[in-house]
Amino acid sequence: MKAPGWLVEEQWLQTLLHWFLDRLEEPRERAVTRRIKPSTVPALFRFAEDTRYRWRLIEQLASDYPVFSIHYDHRIARHQERYENAQLRLNPEAEALLREWLARPLLDPLRQAWRAALAEHPDAFADGGDALLANPPAYPGWEPADLAAAFAGVGQHLTGKLTLREIAARCFRGDSKFLDQRLELLHKLYGQRVLAILPRPLLLTAWAPVGFTRLLVVENQDSFLRLADAPPPGYALLYSGGFRASAERLGSEHTRFAFLPGSDSESFERLWLSDELPAAFWGDLDFAGMGILKGLRQSLPRLTAWRPGYAPMLEQLQKQGGHVPEQAGKTRQIDPGETGCAYADSTLLPALRQYGTFIDQEGFLVTSGNRLGN
Structure with a gap:
């Protein structure tokens, strides 16, 4: 009108x-x-x-x-x-x-509050705060003025001495994880200065007996410790900690190891990424476990699914012995498609799709040598 x-x-x-x-x-x-x-x-x-x-x-x-x-x-x-x-x-x-x-478009009160908050920090951001204004973050109990001040405070910590979580804890009232998914936002706010953030070391636990000739990466803690008590002959063991070790930074200089007593740590750190060392992965027989295998192969392309571990799990799955995803809160697991491991892609993944059930590795224990039982 x-x-x-x-x-x-x-x-x-x-x-x-x-x-x-x-x-x-x-x-x-x-x-x-x-x-x-x-x-x-x-x-x-x-x-x-x-x-x-x-x-x-x-x-x-x-x-x-x-x-x-x-x-x-x-x-x-x-x-x-x-x-x-x-x-x-x-x-x-x-x-x-x-x-x-009146030619007066609607002004979002939240947007107005963010504009006012960013005006208090005119020289803090390389982009003038546009990235915050374009997609304002929210945090319970925090006003835009609080968040703008916290993000402005990040700049003083870009000194090459702190990790992202250390910076977040200092700027966001002790919440060390607040910036975990906001590194791209920091790049827009601070440009090349963000490169001063120290990479967070990846901490992994390993057992490396003298003279080991193979590597077995284990998904879950209980299974890793059981194997460490009675290790398959010739194997060094690495606890992957779920998805923690599937990152591309697995083989970076920032990876750190905690070795169980009696380990040949020097040989492990020299050989574990080497093509000389055959490597296998054993985890849960579910889509997430197969996804970890796929992710680990980014750093360990020779990695394969460990048949001695998966074979008895597959046998139980085929006997209708698995649990449905709803039982274990696994309904959001995503089929990884192909892992690059022939055994996983031709045998394990098709079985998971066929039966629609999963099996956790903790139900299987080492009895002697590399024979497994449940």
């Missing part, structure tokens, strides 16, 4: 309509109303001018459009104008219409 032609000539009325929009952009619990008084709408009390014409314009806005309703005060004296102390009550559905008439 187009604005009435006369509105462009009535600056006083535009001012009144802007006032209503101002109130809509503030926190409120009640309807937006305006009492007609000399202090609120002075144009209606300049009696040397055509105030009755001006009031007819307001009546027209109430009847023909309608922008607001008019509630008269019936207690006024006879000598007073009928509209004195009347109340204009804004029709909430007229907001879009008023914004179109």
Whole structure:
């Protein structure tokens, strides 16, 4: 609906309509109303001018459009104008219409708060804070001013001495994980300065007997410790800790090992990524376990699924001995497709798809040598 032609000539009325929009952009619990008084709408009390014409314009806005309703005060004296102390009550559905008439698009209060917060840190960010404004992060109990100040505080810690979690804990009230999924955001805010963040070391536990000739990566802690107590002959063992070891940084200089007593740590650190050392993986017989195998192969391309471990699990699966995903909270597991391991891709994954059930490795123990039982 187009604005009435006369509105462009009535600056006083535009001012009144802007006032209503101002109130809509503030926190409120009640309807937006305006009492007609000399202090609120002075144009209606300049009696040397055509105030009755001006009031007819307001009546027209109430009847023909309608922008607001008019509630008269019936207690006024006879000598007073009928509209004195009347109340204009804004029709909430007229907001879009008023914004179109006044060329005043809707301003998101949250966006306004973020603009004000970022204005307090004009020199903190390489992009002026645009990345925060484009996709404002949220945190329970935090206002935009708190978050803007916290992100601005990150800059002072980009000194090459701290990891991402150490910086997050210092800037976000002890929450060390707050920045875990926001490294891209930090790159936009700080550019190349983010490269000063120290990579977080990957800490892995290993058992490496003297003279080992093979490597077995084990998904779960209980199974790793059982194998360490009675290791398959010739195997060094590495506890992958679920998905922790499937990252590309597995073979980086920042990987750290904690060795069980009696380990030949020097030989392990020299050989574990070497093509000289055959490597296998044993974990849960489910899609997540196969996904770990696929991920580990990024750093250990020679890695294969460990048949001595998976064969008895597969046998039990084929005997309808597995659990459905709903039993163990595994409904969100994603089929990895292909892992690159022939045994996993041709045998284990097709069985998982066929039976629709899973088996955890903790149900299988070493009995002697590399024979397994349940």
